Amino acid sequence: MAERLVGKAVADAMKEELAKKVAGLKEKGITPKLGIIRVGARPDDLYYEGGAKKTCESIGMAYEVFEYPADIQQGDFEQAVAEVGANKDVHGILMFAPLPKHLDERKIRALIPVEKDVDCLTLGSAAKVFADDLTGFPPCTPTACMDILHYYNIPIKGRKCVVLGRSLVVGKPVAMLLLREHGTVTICHSRTENLPDVCKDADILIAAVGRAKMVKANFVKPGQVVIDVGINEDPDNPGKYCGDVDYAEVEPIVEKITPVPGGVGSVTTVVLCKQTIMACKMQNGLA
Ligand code: NAP
Numbered sequence: 001m002a003e004r005l006v007g008k009a010v011a012d013a014m015k016e017e018l019a020k021k022v023a024g025l026k027e028k029g030i031t032p033k034l035g036i037i038r039v040g041a042r043p044d045d046l047y048y049e050g051g052a053k054k055t056c057e058s059i060g061m062a063y064e065v066f067e068y069p070a071d072i073q074q075g076d077f078e079q080a081v082a083e084v085g086a087n088k089d090v091h092g093i094l095m096f097a098p099l100p101k102h103l104d105e106r107k108i109r110a111l112i113p114v115e116k117d118v119d120c121l122t123l124g125s126a127a128k129v130f131a132d133d134l135t136g137f138p139p140c141t142p143t144a145c146m147d148i149l150h151y152y153n154i155p156i157k158g159r160k161c162v163v164l165g166r167s168l169v170v171g172k173p174v175a176m177l178l179l180r181e182h183g184t185v186t187i188c189h190s191r192t193e194n195l196p197d198v199c200k201d202a203d204i205l206i207a208a209v210g211r212a213k214m215v216k217a218n219f220v221k222p223g224q225v226v227i228d229v230g231i232n233e234d235p236d237n238p239g240k241y242c243g244d245v246d247y248a249e250v251e252p253i254v255e256k257i258t259p260v261p262g263g264v265g266s267v268t269t270v271v272l273c274k275q276t277i278m279a280c281k282m283q284n285g286l287a
Contacts, residue, residue, distance in 0.1 A: 003152075003256045005227070007144075007266030010151040014270045019059040021277050025286075026060065032280035033062040034118075034272065035090035037081060039103070040070030045096040048269070052094065055269040061276065064090065070100055077103060081111045091283055092118035092276030115283060118275035120173065129173050132180055135282065137275045142174035144267035145206055145227050146181075148258060154204065154225050157182040162199050164188045164215070164244070165208035170229055174206055195219070213246035220250050226257040229264050 025032055034056055038045055049065065056063040066084050068077060084090060093116045099105045114124035120139040128136020137143075149156060161183035165171035175185045188198055199205055199219040205226045207215050212232035220226065230244030243260030251257050258264055281287035 002251045002254050005152050005256050005258045007263045010148050011267050011270045015059050022060040031062050032277045033090050034276045035084050035093045036065045037095040039068045051269045055273050085113045091280035094119050138173045139169050140268045140271040141170050142177055143271045144264050145174050146177050159203040161185045161204045162202035163206045170208040207244040209244045212242050215245040217249040220253050224254040226254050228258050228260050
């Protein structure tokens with residue numbers, strides 16, 4: 001039976017640390033604040049927003065939701081985002097994407113100041129992540145994967161890491177973070193040949209494909225660590241979620257595995273707060 005890499009334990013330990021950091025900043029008269037930019041009211045966005053607010057409250061951080069109607073026009077929204085970006089009280093910005101189709105998302109993203117871009121929405125942040133410039137924030141999900149590996153003392157240096165998925169939100173940045181810590185990284189995608197064999201060769205397998213239960217028993221071997229980033233509707237249990245890994249098949253084989261739900265997803269809003277606090281410190285010349 002595999003060890004379950006439970007996200008809550010990681011999140012709780014991080015929150016304890018972050019609460020101390022927030023208290024320290026408040027003693028200096030500074031309250032770190034997250035600005036959440038939301039257009040419309042998609043249920044997924046509202047769900048994540050609720051989690052982010054709860055996490056902020058639990059560690060004493062401030063937040064403000066900047067909410068706009070789904071039919072907001074490009075010019076008005078550009079102005080609104082620029083204003084949030086210039087707001088000195090806001091240290092980190094989360095903007096829900098994708099934006100409605102009539103908006104030019106690339107142009108809007110570029111208006112977020114890189115130093116406040118705590119979820120890597122700008123090309124400037126992505127460049128910093130790829131250049132190992134620690135003043136750039138990776139997206140929260142890849143950072144959550146790394147925080148889980150660190151919390152459970154899973155060595156990365158020199159080990160074979162296979163990342164399944166090459167999106168700019170998860171696959172590519174998590175590959176860069178593993179590489180930064182001296183993992184030997186392979187990135188797989190929809191054109192990869194012999195995918196199960198490539199995955200089977202990993203010491204650490206990160207699954208981020210967005211396909212329910214795609215990683216089966218033939219993708220894994222004993223001794224592996226499996227981090228499942230997927231959040232999919234469970235085809236076998238309507239109304240429930242499942243990962244990209246077929247947990248029932250894979251768990252009995254591997255050494256350690258994150259559950260879904262209760263794994264990576266439980267850590268992401270804490271990472272959002274961690275990166276906002278870091279941004280706040282940098283903006284105040286304290287880091
Ligand atoms: P995405 O943008 O759709 O990217 C999926 C990647 O998987 C692509 O690179 C794609 O390859 C690859 N892929 C798709 N089908 C494949 C197949 N049959 N064989 C091999 N590779 C395949 O998805 P994403 O945004 O990275 O998200 C991935 C998963 O993570 C989703 O389930 C999403 O819901 C979840 N997620 C979770 C969190 C969290 O907090 N836990 C946050 C973000 C995302 P190509 O590039 O060749 O098309």
